[in-house]
Amino acid sequence: MIDFDFSIPTKVLFGVGKLDELKREKLPGKLALVVISNGKTMRERGYLDRVLAALKHQNIDYMIYDKITVNTGKDEVMEAAQFARDNFCDFVLGLGGGSVIDAAKAIALMARNPGDLWDYIVTGSGKGLPVKNAALPIVAILTTAGTGTEADQWMVVTNRALKEMIGFGVPSTFPALSVLDPELMVSVPPFLTAIQGFDAFFQAAEGFIAKIATPISEAFSLQILRLVSKYLPRVVQNGNDLEARTNIALAGLLSGMVQSTSSCTSLHSIEHGLTATHPDLPHGAGLLMLSESYFSFFARYVPDRFIKMAHILGAETDGLPDEEKPLTFVKAMKALQEACGVADLKMSDYGVQIGEMEIVARNAHKTMSNLFAMDRYSLSLKETVDILIQSYK
Amino acid sequence: MIDFDFSIPTKVLFGVGKLDELKREKLPGKLALVVISNGKTMRERGYLDRVLAALKHQNIDYMIYDKITVNTGKDEVMEAAQFARDNFCDFVLGLGGGSVIDAAKAIALMARNPGDLWDYIVTGSGKGLPVKNAALPIVAILTTAGTGTEADQWMVVTNRALKEMIGFGVPSTFPALSVLDPELMVSVPPFLTAIQGFDAFFQAAEGFIAKIATPISEAFSLQILRLVSKYLPRVVQNGNDLEARTNIALAGLLSGMVQSTSSCTSLHSIEHGLTATHPDLPHGAGLLMLSESYFSFFARYVPDRFIKMAHILGAETDGLPDEEKPLTFVKAMKALQEACGVADLKMSDYGVQIGEMEIVARNAHKTMSNLFAMDRYSLSLKETVDILIQSYK
Numbered sequence: 001m002i003d004f005d006f007s008i009p010t011k012v013l014f015g016v017g018k019l020d021e022l023k024r025e026k027l028p029g030k031l032a033l034v035v036i037s038n039g040k041t042m043r044e045r046g047y048l049d050r051v052l053a054a055l056k057h058q059n060i061d062y063m064i065y066d067k068i069t070v071n072t073g074k075d076e077v078m079e080a081a082q083f084a085r086d087n088f089c090d091f092v093l094g095l096g097g098g099s100v101i102d103a104a105k106a107i108a109l110m111a112r113n114p115g116d117l118w119d120y121i122v123t124g125s126g127k128g129l130p131v132k133n134a135a136l137p138i139v140a141i142l143t144t145a146g147t148g149t150e151a152d153q154w155m156v157v158t159n160r161a162l163k164e165m166i167g168f169g170v171p172s173t174f175p176a177l178s179v180l181d182p183e184l185m186v187s188v189p190p191f192l193t194a195i196q197g198f199d200a201f202f203q204a205a206e207g208f209i210a211k212i213a214t215p216i217s218e219a220f221s222l223q224i225l226r227l228v229s230k231y232l233p234r235v236v237q238n239g240n241d242l243e244a245r246t247n248i249a250l251a252g253l254l255s256g257m258v259q260s261t262s263s264c265t266s267l268h269s270i271e272h273g274l275t276a277t278h279p280d281l282p283h284g285a286g287l288l289m290l291s292e293s294y295f296s297f298f299a300r301y302v303p304d305r306f307i308k309m310a311h312i313l314g315a316e317t318d319g320l321p322d323e324e325k326p327l328t329f330v331k332a333m334k335a336l337q338e339a340c341g342v343a344d345l346k347m348s349d350y351g352v353q354i355g356e357m358e359i360v361a362r363n364a365h366k367t368m369s370n371l372f373a374m375d376r377y378s379l380s381l382k383e384t385v386d387i388l389i390q391s392y393k
Numbered sequence: 394m395i396d397f398d399f400s401i402p403t404k405v406l407f408g409v410g411k412l413d414e415l416k417r418e419k420l421p422g423k424l425a426l427v428v429i430s431n432g433k434t435m436r437e438r439g440y441l442d443r444v445l446a447a448l449k450h451q452n453i454d455y456m457i458y459d460k461i462t463v464n465t466g467k468d469e470v471m472e473a474a475q476f477a478r479d480n481f482c483d484f485v486l487g488l489g490g491g492s493v494i495d496a497a498k499a500i501a502l503m504a505r506n507p508g509d510l511w512d513y514i515v516t517g518s519g520k521g522l523p524v525k526n527a528a529l530p531i532v533a534i535l536t537t538a539g540t541g542t543e544a545d546q547w548m549v550v551t552n553r554a555l556k557e558m559i560g561f562g563v564p565s566t567f568p569a570l571s572v573l574d575p576e577l578m579v580s581v582p583p584f585l586t587a588i589q590g591f592d593a594f595f596q597a598a599e600g601f602i603a604k605i606a607t608p609i610s611e612a613f614s615l616q617i618l619r620l621v622s623k624y625l626p627r628v629v630q631n632g633n634d635l636e637a638r639t640n641i642a643l644a645g646l647l648s649g650m651v652q653s654t655s656s657c658t659s660l661h662s663i664e665h666g667l668t669a670t671h672p673d674l675p676h677g678a679g680l681l682m683l684s685e686s687y688f689s690f691f692a693r694y695v696p697d698r699f700i701k702m703a704h705i706l707g708a709e710t711d712g713l714p715d716e717e718k719p720l721t722f723v724k725a726m727k728a729l730q731e732a733c734g735v736a737d738l739k740m741s742d743y744g745v746q747i748g749e750m751e752i753v754a755r756n757a758h759k760t761m762s763n764l765f766a767m768d769r770y771s772l773s774l775k776e777t778v779d780i781l782i783q784s785y786k
Binding site: 227246 | 399
């Protein structure tokens with residue numbers, strides 16, 4: 001029987017030009033910690049100036065923390081949280097891609113709580129202590145599309161010393177406000193656009209086959225698959241295609257809503273194992289490398305849902321033997337990956353060796369056990385290793 | 394290009410048995426004004442006792458206001474708001490159907506604002522003054538399904554002296570918490586079940602053809618049409634069919650989300666004109682009476698969307714002349730009304746006379762002009778009268 005809780009307390013401003021509305025939108029404080037990456041894009045393209053101008057327009061003061069790295073390191077989170085506390089910042093504004101927004105969430109949480117982030121993380125070597133205080137309010141201004149962090153409570157943070165890359169969140173780490181302005185995304189190069197778009201695709205597919213899928217998450221999931229299959233090849237081809245950018249931004253937003261109403265499954269866990277042990281391997285690329293063997297494995301356990309997803313991708317199943325029908329989803333997914341130029345990514349290109357697969361699988365089961373629990377079939381360590389080995393090129 | 398704001402800050406607990414979670418759920422205050430209708434059901438079926446027990450379990454005090462009438466009269470709202478203010482209630486809990494939840498919203502608003510509700514109403518003879526203060530937090534516990542008020546900011550209140558039935562809302566009139574427990578809905582008799590279920594159906598269809606429809610509202614709308622067409626005949630047949638009740642409750646919830654991400658159109662305006670002038674005519678029944686001529690009229694202006702809705706209802710359009718294709722939606726809708734026993738409701742049975750149609754149309758345009766503005770074709774007064782006359786039986 002249908003049974004779920006729904007809560008997406010984030011206000012979202014979505015559309016071309018929406019960044020301009022920031023100066024009129026009610027913001028949750030008078031002193032912002034503005035968080036950006038350690039790269040140059042936010043300054044060079046003028047995005048940071050536009051955000052700061054909007055804050056000034058509202059007489060909101062700000063400090064800037066500009067050291068966030070790809071995959072969000074725990075150490076920088078702790079440093080920035082201390083900085084926010086010392087300066088009495090009353091909200092955190094993240095401007096950037098998924099790593100920066102996740103950093104903003106983690107900083108907002110640790111600015112209001114004692115100890116170390118890993119005291120609260122509930123998997124891996126996290127201590128799982130209860131979070132005492134609500135995070136500072138969070139504002140998210142996205143410059144990439146795909147992680148969905150703008151519409152969920154989840155942050156992914158990497159503890160490089162421990163080689164753990166873990167997803168975590170509490171109700172107060174939903175952003176209060178998220179701004180998705182596709183114009184800010186036109187600078188994302190084709191490869192990153194493709195792998196981030198596939199992150200949304202996989203979150204949709206995983207959310208659809210997860211055992212806690214709800215009728216609300218299902219509507220979102222199918223809409224995402226439709227949008228990504230139609231628009232991702234276009235925007236990879238031409239990054240300035242604003243209609244396609246907008247629709248992929250929408251898919252990214254909806255993928256956050258899927259995570260707020262369903263969950264990812266163990267594909268995300270296994271990928272975290274890869275990136276935790278090979279930090280240069282981007283998360284979206286890792287998901288792509290694993291996707292064919294992962295979904296081929298699960299097709300037999302959730303055949304009806306695979307067939308539904310196949311139909312959304314335009315695949316025909318009439319006349320096929322029953323056992324082949326769910327696999328048409330995998331074929332259609334591969335064709336879409338080819339159309340986006342990301343069908344043949346290789347772990348070996350990122351220094352991963354085939355002998356490491358058991359380490360990766362153990363890491364995944366230890367650090368992201370919560371998502372294995374969302375599968376409709378419980379993957380053993382050996383099966384996880386097999387999926388990794390089959391994915392290895 | 395896609396452009397929208399999204400905000401549904403309500404937490405929803407959905408599913409059979411969810412009322413039992415109320416005793417563990419964080420509630421937004423220590424002294425509740427519990428609002429119920431002037432009928433006997435909430436006491437006789439023990440729903441009120443269960444809610445009060447949950448409050449006691451949390452050491453929350455309460456007062457009770459039990460005079461809410463069908464279609465929510467303004468006078469009772471003002472009386473209850475004064476009562477809440479005099480007693481320093483810090484949140485309002487509505488237990489009942491759409492009218493009671495709408496009353497809870499209006500009471501919560503007026504408990505925190507000076508003057509009269511009609512000072513703030515923006516259409517009809519409302520003065521349209523800005524609302525100064527946020528409403529008290531609102532908790533909604535639903536015992537019927539269809540209005541969607543559990544997931545939107547809208548309340549419909551009737552000023553009987555002025556014969557105005559007007560929808561109104563501000564961001565703070567979203568419920569903080571809504572509980573949808575289909576077990577509480579099994580007592581709703583077949584006719585009410587049918588007309589309330591069709592309220593959700595029409596909100597979905599109107600939201601789908603409204604000019605501010607968004608990709609999120611569209612996903613919700615199509616899901617509602619699917620659910621209502623599959624489950625409403627079943628639950629009208631057997632009110633104890635808990636699977637069907639659950640799915641219709643879900644359709645109702647989603648219809649609130651449609652109103653939070655799109656809007657109703659002038660069908661709701663015209664119906665308000667009918668019920669405002671004939672208070673005994675239930676809102677859902679009025680919508681049903683108007684639906685055939687209303688949607689037949691609009692089919693020519695939004696043909697693609699009508700065809701999409703027809704397909705969701707299982708209609709075939711292949712081989713038909715183009716101008717007939719959108720009308721297959723109207724036929725499928727009528728067939729569904731027949732399956733639910735509500736295809737032949739008559740205005741004359743509620744004392745409406747054909748000579749009143751211009752008065753009704755003028756009332757609709759005056760009191761609910763905002764929804765006429767959501768149509769993709771701007772209905773004139775004469776066309777509105779024509780739709781009413783064609784609907785008259």
